[in-house]
Amino acid sequence: MRISTEPGWKGTLARVIFASALLLSIAGCAMVKVTSLGPRDYIAMKRGDVLSSGKLGDVSKETLRVAGIEPDECARDVPECTQRLEQLKGLEDERRISALAEIWTQRAIGLTPKNPQAIDEAALAAWLEAARNAYAYLFFTERSPDERVFEDRQTQVRDYYNYAVQQIVTQLFARWKADAGVTFGPQVAATVGEWRIEMDDEGLRLPGHTTQVEAMVPASTLRFAGLRSTYRRDGFGAEMVAQVPAQVLGEVVAPAAASAGSYGRQTSGGVPVTPGFSEMPFAPVSVLVRFEGGNLAQVLHTRNAVVEPHDPFRVTGIDIGGQPIPLAANFTAGYGLWLARSGFAEQALRSMLGRERGIDRPHLYLMQPYDPQRRIVLMLHGLGSSPEAWVNVANELTGDRQLRQRYQIWQVYYPTNMPIAWNQAQIRNLITDTLAQFDPAGDAPASQHMVLIGHSMGGVIARLLVSASGDHLTDTLLDERRLKGEHGARLRQRLQAMLHFQPLPNVDRAIFIAAPHRGTPVASGRVGRLIGRLVRLPVTLLEQFGEALQDLAEGQGEDASVARSIPNSIDNLRDSDPFVRAAADLPISPRVRYHTIVGQDDMSLHLVESSDGVVPYRSAHLQGAQSEKVVHSGHSVQETPQAILEIRRILHEEALQNH
Structure with missing residues (x-):
């Protein structure tokens, strides 16, 4: 009997394969193979x-x-x-x-x-x-x-x-x-x-x-x-x-910002009164x-x-x-969601131009529920801006574990069409009232060692908040108006809150970023004049200061328009503006340690001759600053990684000194 008809080696090979298969089936063994894995497969x-x-x-x-x-x-x-x-x-x-x-x-x-x-x-x-x-x-x-x-x-x-x-x-x-x-x-x-x-x-x-x-x-x-x-x-x-x-936090600041709620709800004679602060609703x-x-x-x-x-x-x-x-x-999602849904960008522009659905007074936002044990970092944005100016600054500070454990962030949102003197007075009262609401005794760590950070016009306002005016502003700004007798006395009294102030006692450190402390020629230039003509002051301000403005008009000795008798924010930023020139000489509180961060858009220029494209170095520089950081940047220098790292360095230093 023939097992295979295959000639020679082929028949032998067939017999070997058959025998091997029979042996494996009897033994019950599985075949094991190995392959190599690449990093993706691994x-x-x-x-x-x-x-x-x-x-x-x-x-x-x-x-x-x-x-x-x-x-x-x-x-x-x-x-x-x-x-x-x-x-x-x-x-x-x-x-x-x-x-x-x-x-x-x-x-x-x-x-x-x-x-x-x-x-x-x-x-x-x-x-x-x-x-x-x-x-x-x-x-x-x-x-x-x-x-x-x-x-x-x-x-x-x-x-x-x-x-x-x-x-x-x-x-x-x-x-x-x-x-x-x-x-x-x-x-x-x-x-x-x-x-x-x-x-x-x-x-x-x-x-x-x-x-x-x-x-x-x-x-x-x-x-x-x-x-x-x-x-x-x-x-x-x-x-x-x-x-x-938003409605459970109180009245909204403006219809355009559905999330711009206020903290609590009070009434006066049956009329709702909106407190000027609220916690972020996300x-x-x-x-x-x-x-x-x-x-x-x-x-x-x-x-x-x-x-x-x-x-x-x-x-x-x-x-x-x-x-x-x-x-x-x-720690980022709530903040990002709030800014994405806030409508701040459009609202800030409307506010600057005095349009409907803007804001006509400052509002303070708490980035987290108030914590009496954490110190406050308070941020002030610049012209035509809003809390969105601090998007990466606030996020990076919150993302820093040590800073998050020691600080809480507050942001002021204010109408940037208003005169600087008016805004600083309103913001000063807003900060004081908010602290009093949370800490009436004023002895919580949150009420001590506050840090102010201001960009551009917000930096100018921040410097005023830590400065003493004495009678310097009143004398400088009103003497030339030839105001005498009853008109002069009434006007001085009416403008007392705006032109006569002391440093905020809660602040002992400040960071001024691209701040035009001595004004900027850009505000006097063609573009600045064009924007200035578009800026409108709200009727509420004109009504509030109607009597004082009439006194100003009479003091000018001419048939001046009441609406033109008070400068807007663009006027205040001109390097020739009487208010900004007088304010530049005010002494900063010796208790406050302050720092400057400036932008330099053309690095080929000598520093003292340079600018960030908007603010000259000479205007942003401050004698007596504990540190000055120059960053290759345009005017929005606060958003650069270098500026944010500098802010973090300063805050870490502050935390160690006040531990």
Whole structure:
């Protein structure tokens, strides 16, 4: 009998292959092969998972296969798959529970509606399962988080928890808003299938002490143009932004800025009186979901959960099972969202031109809920500008961990068409009144060692706030008007608040950025005169100072128009303006340490002959400054990285000196 008809070596080869296959089938051995991975495959294998690729990561798939379950089979019936994994003996708790966290995350993603306002109970229940398994893995398995600190798997599971909590809060808030309005607090609860969810908001302090929330926005979904960096704190919990309705903070400053709310609501004779300050209505919030139970078995079988929102400025960490855990936070998202929705750019232009829907008085914004223990950095923008001028400055200061722990940022938004003397008086009163509201005794750290930062015209105003006028301004500006007798006395009395002042006692450091302390020839040039003719003072100012303006007109000895008798902001910035020339000679308080930052747009010029394109160096330079930083820049020098680093250096120095 012939086994093969193949001639020679071919027949021999066929017999060898047949014999080898028969031997392998009898032995039951698998063929093992090896391939080399590139860097992209290496990272994908170690860290790729359902959140990064939409598919289960290798660790979860391996766990399922060890249990004899195919990933596709598990995805078709997650409850059945969960039961099989829970009943499997010999599998480590960490491996099983981490796989379940990812499996439920995959299931929840598939069930979650595309519309974030839609409510789906099955999806919400799946997110709760994902969060609970992740929570159990992180804090109730045999090893503590510290023992796994360098493990990729722990980072993945923490991300499953944080993302699940973000989704839970988003869906619960949509449900609470539909059922109970927009109230946050312990009275808010929800039932989802067998789940009972409650709220514990003891760690949360919202703007204006309100419990009303208009929207809860996941910070991870926001991307900003115009901000150089996004500052976060890695840790445990979901990073959210709570939007407080402007109306619960008080009257709005102007219809154009829906978020420009005021703090509280007062009445005088039945007429609403708007305080001049408010907290930023977009607050960063870090949210946890805790699950009932003191051990692994209890946590894995509970259906009771508590939602815990926290203010990340005040709460940096929490305790779970006796372990200190850092709290995740996003410090940029709320600020960026506020500026993006403020309408400040258009409103600031309207204000300068005296148009409708502008502002006619200063308003002070607190970038976070008032903290009596943190010192205040107060920022003043320049001509035709708004808090948007400080977008990267404020963000970078908030992003600096040490500065964030020591300082809180306040920003003044003021009408830049008004005379400098009027604005400085209004801002001076605004700062004093706001501090008195929060700290009547004036002994909190927030009321001491304030730092002023002013850009351009805001720098001029900042210098006036730390200067003593004596009778110099009154004598210099009014003597030439030939005002005598009753007219002169009445006018001096009327202008007392604007022209006679003392340094703010709360300030002991100031930073002047591109400030035209001695005016600028640009304001007198063709473009400056053109803009000056477009600037209009509000009727309210003319009415308020009508009698004084009439005295000024009479003192000029001519038939002067009342409206032309008072200078606007552009007039005040001219290097020939009597007010700016007189103000340049006022002494700065010896208690105040001050610094200058100036721009130089043409580096080929000698410094003393240069300018930033708007303000000459000679006008921005101040004798006696503790430091002067020259930056190759145009007039918006405050936005340059070099200027921001200099501000940070000064504030770190200030913090050490007043520790």
